[in-house]
Amino acid sequence: MNNLIAITAKETKAYFAMPSAYVVGAMFLVLTGVFFVFDISSPFAEAGVRGLVDWASFFTIFLAPLLTMRLLAEEQKLGTLELLLTSPVREWEVVLGKYIASLAMLLAIQFVTLYYVLMIYVFGDPDSGPVLSSYLGLILHGAAALAIGILGSSLSANQIVAAVVGTAVLLFFTFIDRVSSLVEGAPGGFLNAISMDGRLSDFTRGVIDTSHVIYFLSLIAIFVFLTIRSLETRRWR
Amino acid sequence: MIEVSDITKFYGDFPAVTGISFSVEKGEILGFLGPNGAGKSTTMKILTGFMPPTSGTASIAGFDIVEESLNARKHIGYLPETVPLYLDMTVSDYLAFMGNIRGMNGKEIAQRRSDVIEICHLEEYSSTIIGKLSKGYRQRVGISQAILHEPDVLILDEPTIGIDPIQVVETRQLIKDLGDNHTLILSSHILPEVSLICDRVIIIHEGQIVAVDEPENLGTNLSGVERVELEVKGPNREILAVLESVDGVQEIERDTVTGGAFHRYQITVDLGKDIRSDLAKVVIQNNWELLKLQSLGMTLEEIFLRLTIEEQQLNPEPEHAQ
Numbered sequence: 001m002n003n004l005i006a007i008t009a010k011e012t013k014a015y016f017a018m019p020s021a022y023v024v025g026a027m028f029l030v031l032t033g034v035f036f037v038f039d040i041s042s043p044f045a046e047a048g049v050r051g052l053v054d055w056a057s058f059f060t061i062f063l064a065p066l067l068t069m070r071l072l073a074e075e076q077k078l079g080t081l082e083l084l085l086t087s088p089v090r091e092w093e094v095v096l097g098k099y100i101a102s103l104a105m106l107l108a109i110q111f112v113t114l115y116y117v118l119m120i121y122v123f124g125d126p127d128s129g130p131v132l133s134s135y136l137g138l139i140l141h142g143a144a145a146l147a148i149g150i151l152g153s154s155l156s157a158n159q160i161v162a163a164v165v166g167t168a169v170l171l172f173f174t175f176i177d178r179v180s181s182l183v184e185g186a187p188g189g190f191l192n193a194i195s196m197d198g199r200l201s202d203f204t205r206g207v208i209d210t211s212h213v214i215y216f217l218s219l220i221a222i223f224v225f226l227t228i229r230s231l232e233t234r235r236w237r
Numbered sequence: 238m239i240e241v242s243d244i245t246k247f248y249g250d251f252p253a254v255t256g257i258s259f260s261v262e263k264g265e266i267l268g269f270l271g272p273n274g275a276g277k278s279t280t281m282k283i284l285t286g287f288m289p290p291t292s293g294t295a296s297i298a299g300f301d302i303v304e305e306s307l308n309a310r311k312h313i314g315y316l317p318e319t320v321p322l323y324l325d326m327t328v329s330d331y332l333a334f335m336g337n338i339r340g341m342n343g344k345e346i347a348q349r350r351s352d353v354i355e356i357c358h359l360e361e362y363s364s365t366i367i368g369k370l371s372k373g374y375r376q377r378v379g380i381s382q383a384i385l386h387e388p389d390v391l392i393l394d395e396p397t398i399g400i401d402p403i404q405v406v407e408t409r410q411l412i413k414d415l416g417d418n419h420t421l422i423l424s425s426h427i428l429p430e431v432s433l434i435c436d437r438v439i440i441i442h443e444g445q446i447v448a449v450d451e452p453e454n455l456g457t458n459l460s461g462v463e464r465v466e467l468e469v470k471g472p473n474r475e476i477l478a479v480l481e482s483v484d485g486v487q488e489i490e491r492d493t494v495t496g497g498a499f500h501r502y503q504i505t506v507d508l509g510k511d512i513r514s515d516l517a518k519v520v521i522q523n524n525w526e527l528l529k530l531q532s533l534g535m536t537l538e539e540i541f542l543r544l545t546i547e548e549q550q551l552n553p554e555p556e557h558a559q
Contacts (some may be wrong), residue, residue: 006337014325083321085380086285087338088311235288 004091007097011071015105021067025109028063032056036116047124050204052116053134057200060106060142061174065166067105068149069159071098072231076157081234095150099224104148110138131207139205140216141196145170147223154230173219228237238263238390238420241282244293246279246444253279254444256293263389266416268425268435268452276444277424278318281394284422285315298389311339314383314419318394320375324368328359328378331367332385339386353381357411373404380408384415391419397430409434464533465506465513470499471525479519480504485512499528 015021032055039051072095075081084094120126145166153159154165173196180191199212239261245252254276261267269277283290284297286306295302300309329350335345354363357377359439362370367378376396383391396412397405413434415421425431431438432452440448469476473491480489480502488505506512513530520527 003338003341006334010326010334010337014323017325055452077319078321078324079319080323082282082287082317083315083335084338086287086310086313086315086317086342087335089338090307104500 003093006098007089007094008100009100011101012104015067015101016108020070021105024063024066025112028056028059028109029112031059032113033116047120047126048204049117049120049126049131050201052113053138053200053204056110056113056138057141059127060138061170062167063109064102064106064142064145064178065149065152065163065170066101068133068146068153069163069165070153071102071150072153072227073157073159073162077159085231086237087102092228095154095224095228095231099146099150099227102150105144106142106146107139110135110142118163125198127206130204133206134204136202136208137200137212140213142202144196144223147220147227148173151223151227151230153223154227238265239295239297239422241280241284241295242293243297244280244283244290246283246288247277247291248531252444254342254441255284257441257444257446258293259439259449260445261420262421263420264416265437266413266421266423266435268431268438269422269441270426270428270431270438271441272426275426275441277426278394278442279444280441281315281317281392281422281424285313285392286310312389314386314388314391316379316391316393316396317385318398320379322367322375322378325366327364327366328354328370328381329343329363331378332382335382336385341386349387353385356384356414357381358407360550362448373400373408376400376404376408377411379414380411380464384419389420393421393423395424395426397425397427465504465516466529466531466533467502467504467516467520467527468494468499469502469520469525469527471520471523473500475523476500476502476520476525479523480516483512483515483519485515499526501529503533 032052035055036052039045039055045051075084085091117126117131137190148169149163149166152164152169153162155165156162173194175195175197176191177195177197180188180195182188185193199209199215202209202212240257241260245255257276257280259267260299269280282288284295284302286302286309289303298307298312300306300312302309323334332350332353333346336349340527341349343472354360357380359374359377360379362374367375370378376399380393381395383393393412397408400408405507409430412421412423416434416436421552423431423434438448438450438452439446477491479491480486485507486504487507490503490505492501492503494501504516511532513532517527517530
């Protein structure tokens with residue numbers, strides 16, 4: 001437990017001391033903000049966060065792997081992974097500590113988007129229920145994206161490769177439902193079931209569907225677990 | 238303190254180490270000597286629990302490195318070949334983190350951190366970002382993290398590689414001092430370094446141990462493997478012909494001698510033979526003048542080359558056999 005806290009603290013500190021995290025975060029906020037303005041400026045715009053969540057979740061596909069790509073790839077490159085794994089530290093402590101740190105960074109970035117929400121409240125009268133559920137969805141989606149990203153980071157010592165792998169897997173989960181309609185029967189149903197798309201729209205309507213919550217939590221658990229296994233099997237390669 | 242028995246490690250089909258066994262007593266400094274790619278680092282990575290052996294067992298402080306890896310790792314301080322540093326942390330933060338993940342509490346860390354900073358002479362750099370330090374200082378930071386938690390066993394992989402000569406001397410002294418309180422394994426491909434620091438040397442070549450002994454004994458045990466220097470007055474060609482016919486002579490090299498009416502030869506002799514009397518006899522029998530006959534001790538370099546070459550001759554390259 002102490003190890004987990006030590007690793008989480010070190011990684012969180014590293015994130016907030018890192019210029020690149022701010023650059024990536026700022027890019028995300030600018031892009032999200034620009035598209036939010038387009039959305040909100042249309043004649044029939046509603047006073048809600050649906051548009052914001054759509055764009056924020058879309059850009060998270062690129063943000064999350066950029067945030068996580070460093071986590072394990074850099075350790076492999078610098079040789080510090082050897083140091084961690086020869087210290088009395090368990091693999092899950094390493095992975096979970098780093099994952100929690102990346103989640104802290106993502107939450108900090110998402111927190112800034114509340115500024116846009118504040119604008120909606122200033123200039124409109126949105127329904128607070130969907131706003132809250134939307135953010136729950138956004139956080140769950142982001143957390144799942146980070147879990148996928150960290151797996152990518154464990155697979156390569158090259159951060160670019162790590163980010164590309166993470167983004168590719170995320171795109172797969174996001175757009176697989178477009179393909180699933182072409183696939184008949186059970187396989188098509190399965191592809192539809194594992195797709196991320198459409199799940200967030202329920203949250204933006206103010207509906208917290210347990211199956212969606214479980215879906216995202218499962219993705220987190222599976223990918224964090226796979227990352228731990230990926231690190232463990234490093235020893236056996 | 239360290240027991241290694243019959244360890245073999247394959248990378249795919251390639252055997253990095255085969256059937257290595259040795260043990261290290263408490264307080265001993267063991268040198269691991271071999272050319273690059275001999276299997277030194279692999280053996281160390283196995284001992285530190287970074288990767289498991291393909292077969293064989295090893296234990297550190299009584300804990301099996303695979304079965305009780307976590308306990309074994311608690312007793313190890315390790316400096317890998319590429320010094321593992323977080324370049325964006327300060328020396329002080331880095332040491333605190335390393336202390337944390339080794340289960341030290343805040344008080345212990347504060348105490349030990351100032352100790353190791355002093356031992357490794359890092360006082361001026363404790364709040365410097367590691368990325369800004371020179372290679373020699375980075376090496377010291379690497380050593381300081383290895384000794385931070387007062388481990389029973391220190392494993393240092395090529396600790397003096399890539400640092401400048403003055404720092405090498407300082408680092409060697411530092412390691413020698415550390416040997417007073419730790420059981421230490423050190424790898425190197427530099428022979429004088431090992432003979433200077435270590436109580437005992439293991440020479441490893443192509444994944445196998447070719448010799449184990451104290452640095453001084455390595456020379457005497459192999460006293461048969463030696464060279465003889467001979468100075469004779471007489472006709473060079475005839476002398477050479479006669480010397481070559483002496484039983485046990487492997488190779489004769491003629492040194493150029495300026496301003497002397499004699500010839501000087503360096504004769505390489507078969508393993509385990511002292512042929513000095515035979516050489517003297519043939520020189521006298523031919524009525525040449527024997528000016529000098531001296532056995533030249535082998536340097537560790539020569540012993541090393543000799544051993545590794547013998548090894549190759551005994552075990553011809555396996556890939557050609559397939």
